Amino acid sequence: MEPLRLLAVTAHPDDAELLMGGALAAAAAAGERAGVIDLAAGESGTRGSAALRAKEAEEAAAMLGLAHRENLGLPDGGIEADRESRGRLAGRIRALRPEILLVHHRGGRNPDHLAAADLARAAAYSAGLAKLGRGAPHRPRRILEAASFQDVPPDLVLDISAVFETKRKAIAAYRSQFDGALEGGDILSNGTDDLLEQVAFRARAYGALVQVPYGEPYRTEGPFLFRNLADVAGRSL
Numbered sequence: 001m002e003p004l005r006l007l008a009v010t011a012h013p014d015d016a017e018l019l020m021g022g023a024l025a026a027a028a029a030a031g032e033r034a035g036v037i038d039l040a041a042g043e044s045g046t047r048g049s050a051a052l053r054a055k056e057a058e059e060a061a062a063m064l065g066l067a068h069r070e071n072l073g074l075p076d077g078g079i080e081a082d083r084e085s086r087g088r089l090a091g092r093i094r095a096l097r098p099e100i101l102l103v104h105h106r107g108g109r110n111p112d113h114l115a116a117a118d119l120a121r122a123a124a125y126s127a128g129l130a131k132l133g134r135g136a137p138h139r140p141r142r143i144l145e146a147a148s149f150q151d152v153p154p155d156l157v158l159d160i161s162a163v164f165e166t167k168r169k170a171i172a173a174y175r176s177q178f179d180g181a182l183e184g185g186d187i188l189s190n191g192t193d194d195l196l197e198q199v200a201f202r203a204r205a206y207g208a209l210v211q212v213p214y215g216e217p218y219r220t221e222g223p224f225l226f227r228n229l230a231d232v233a234g235r236s237l
Helices: 015-029 050-064 083-096 111-127 161-172 195-209
Strands: 006-010 034-040 068-074 100-104 142-146 156-159 215-220
Touching: 006 015, 006 083, 006 111, 015 034, 015 050, 015 100, 015 156, 015 161, 015 215, 034 050, 034 083, 034 111, 050 068, 050 161, 068 083, 083 111, 100 111, 111 142, 156 195, 161 195, 195 215
Parallel strands: 006 034, 006 100, 034 068, 100 142
Antiparallel strands: 142 215, 156 215
């Protein structure tokens, strides 16, 4: 398989759309290969079913222009960064060979999200160990944590203005989860606005930080390399 530029590893179908849909859509629009690994099928969720969510995930993937999407089949409500799960995910990272890995922020109220963040980081490290597992070793060059709906300052904000409508439609594809919903995932109800309006409100707030209509926030560890300071001279950093 041709390597991916961008790979999102998230706990459940719809997490990638809510948290990283802008980055995935922007990469695909630029001709880059982007993909998603959903760790669990969401079979324990209050709404819908695993089969229905799988169909919705397929529809959303087409909207985003993803080159690849798969479900690792870990237990919903029981994701752990254990040896077996780490090995399975490391094998998929080796096969897909992403340059950038997008993961959950280590926060929020869902324990699967916290576990998914730890698992993705551990698997990315394991995937780079030459003597561990099958296949050629590969380690993503950069790991970014999605900071949407978290009470943390972002290290960078991606301008998603050109693809925000694509992100919104991809989220709306999860009708079983979000039709009439006032909350979902780490989005807590404000008592009046539906989930899609709250997504738009947050995206506008993050965009305002960098003077663009819509933004998507991320946190990272370690400095970025810039070969020309003109790279940071624009409004969207």
